[in-house]
Amino acid sequence: MKTLKSELLRTLDVTKWVLSIYFKNYPLYTTIFIITELVLTLSNLLNAYIIALVTDRAIQVAQVGISKITDFLPIITLIIGSYIFFETIRIINIYVWRIISYQDMFLLRRMLAERLSFLGIQNLENPEITNKSQRFNEEINNISGNMQMVVSIFSSFFAFVSAGIVLINTIPVVALLFTVVMIFQLVVNQKFIRELWVVNRDSTEERRKTYNSLNLLSEPAPLKELLLSQGRSYLSNKVNIYIDWIVGKISNIRKNWSLWQFVNKLLDSAVFGYGIVVILQRLVGKIISIGQLTFEIRSLRIFADSFSNFTGNIVGLRENTVRIGDVKELFAKYESEKDGEFKLQNNTPLIDLKNVSFKYPNTDKLIFKGIDLNIKPGEKIAIVGENGAGKTTLVKLICRIYRVSGGVINLNNINIDEIKISTWHKNLAILFQDYNQYTNLTVKENIEVDSSDRVSNKESITEALKKADALNFVEKYKNGIDQILSERYKDGIRPSTGQWQKIAIARVFHRDSPVLILDEPTASIDAVAEAQIFDNIYKFAKNKTVIIISHRFSTVRNADRIIVLDKGKIVEQGSHEELLKNDGKYAQAFKLQAKGYQ
Structure with a gap:
């Protein structure tokens, strides 16, 4: 009853x-x-x-x-x-x-x-x-x-x-x-x-x-x-x-x-x-x-x-x-994460991780324990390490996609949890490995979708495509930047995987944020185009903070500082030349990869 x-x-x-x-x-x-x-x-x-x-x-x-x-x-x-x-x-x-x-x-x-x-x-x-x-x-x-x-x-x-x-x-x-x-x-x-x-x-x-x-x-x-x-x-x-x-x-x-x-x-x-x-x-x-x-x-x-x-x-x-x-x-049981109240200004902040520990929700395994990392405004950082080392998880913590389990992340000496998260996200241009492919949108819309607070025009779209080495193939499309990107729609076409990645990179360029986070941004792109894109990234990112995750050492060697992660710990950091002299994990991996190109 x-x-x-x-x-x-x-x-x-x-x-x-x-x-x-x-x-x-x-x-x-x-x-x-x-x-x-x-x-x-x-x-x-x-x-x-x-x-x-x-x-x-x-x-x-x-x-x-x-x-x-x-x-x-x-x-x-x-x-x-x-x-x-x-x-x-x-x-x-x-x-x-x-x-x-x-x-x-x-x-x-x-x-x-x-x-x-x-x-x-x-x-x-x-x-x-x-x-x-x-x-x-x-x-x-x-x-x-x-x-x-x-x-x-x-x-x-x-x-x-x-x-x-x-x-x-x-x-x-x-x-x-x-x-x-x-x-x-x-x-x-x-x-x-x-x-x-x-x-x-x-x-x-x-x-x-x-x-x-x-x-x-x-x-x-x-x-x-x-x-x-x-x-x-x-x-x-x-x-x-x-x-x-x-x-x-x-x-x-x-x-x-x-x-x-x-x-x-x-x-x-x-x-x-x-x-x-x-x-x-x-x-x-x-x-x-x-x-x-x-x-x-x-x-x-x-x-x-x-x-x-x-x-x-x-x-x-x-x-x-x-x-x-x-x-x-x-709609009734769950609540959103409590947001901070401090509004971060549109600038390139000092990013400081102090004694950071983290484990994923509903698990007991620690991914990080006692991580310390300081990223100066305008610094170009590369994060390398084996699969499962925690590279993507680390940048997700910096983006506050997840909250740390212990320690603190500060932006300009302010706890990231006390910052209104939307004001921090406005300062970020992010490209993850599993980036979005908006097949229902045109090339132009794919690029401007992340820049809703910015007035875009043909010139800004074209410039972003050019920096991403994508303008050449987009200009060959029947409808140019107005081309729909799926064959499931009338007059639509399907870009290759490499072309999709270049369009996603163009989206990052167009957003023009103070902090760029790129997770394996050129994994599907040929070596020549990759070199050109990274050259453009470093030129474009003058006075911007750049955090790059990559397995290709050719893309990270020009970074100001390279962070080497292993089993959730920072085991090495320094410039490319410094790490080669140390003859540690980075040097061993670099030599092994270089041997494959000989």
Whole structure:
């Protein structure tokens, strides 16, 4: 009983949340939709009443022999008037819902985007939030469906009560029996809804993996490699194993549920049949007329149908609620990281890491312990080390994508946690290894997307492309800088991996921020173009701080200072020449790489 009560409270809570979305964003349309739905529920009962009047009047005319059509004029007027009224209401109802549904396509996805932005980067690394974000995308249609079900519950309950008032005054025992059957159905349905929710909740992680595999199998670029390497069958097998498992689990629950639903329908039909018998007895006993007979039978049918719709929508609502309830937590349970209040000026700050330790959320393993690093304004720093040494993690701490677990990072002697993070990010131009490829945008838009606070023009875009060694191939595009960068759009093209990286580098040049952070910026670019780009970076970055992560020593040797990371510790630092003289890890790695070019 306690579980049922908590589930009902959860349903009410989620329902309230869904309704608040619609009333907040479409107050007028939502109000009109609900009112018109309720009004339309009266149409069947009113039509049944009109048919009863017509039937009794027709019998009276046949018995008496009066044949004036004018005797039917009031009833004809009522029929035509009610038809016009309800059809007008129906048209308004459909129009309003279509407008709401069309806007839903954008509203709900925009809500998710805004919420994730609010939660911040560090929260996005939380698997729980990632899972809920995945489920939100899966449940978008169910959110609008939830709204429709809520309104349908109101309208079917309204019809149920309206027809029930008629039956209570005529056959109260039937109305009571229907109510008992309804309660039985709700209890049974609750059991199976809960079972379905548990399966869906517990399989979210595997479902995410399966969707990722399906994306790889349906995207041209990764599919090409999978076909060449015969990896397609491997991923397809993993997908099929999950699908077979989840379909088996769901099918078994649905089969048992269907058997109970059949039992419920038998009970429903038995009560309806009993109601017909009672009504016929009333006719035989001359308690009601033929017209009243049709009205009561129709009222019984409306009562039974609205009862069925009501319980069916309750089931649908409960089923949706247990899934949407998880999604709702994404908007209610989590809070963004507390931001600082100090507004950093647009300049090149002193970056100082003191005794910094760090471990990723939900883990105990320390990535760094006791790191000290001082980066002067305008200094050109390169960070090198083996894979897994912590290079990218270090720059993410400097960007405050993550907060340190111990120690402190200061910007101009101010704790980075006390700085309003958006003012620090405005000072950064960042290119990570997994940089964004905006395939739905043009070349120009790909470059200016990170510079929304700066007025861009053709000259500034062209200059950025030139510095990134990208102007030559962009000028060959049919539409130049207005070329859409995906063959999935009309007249679109697909840049090579190296061309994409150059466009991303152009984005950094165009942003023109005081601090540049480049993580393997030329990994997919040939050596000649790489040398030209880095020459441009050093020229462009005069008086700017540059932090470069790279495995290629040809790209880091011109840095003012090279930081060598190994197993989360700074084991060496100095200029290229100084590190070669030390004959340590850097010198060994440099000689090994140089040997490969001989």
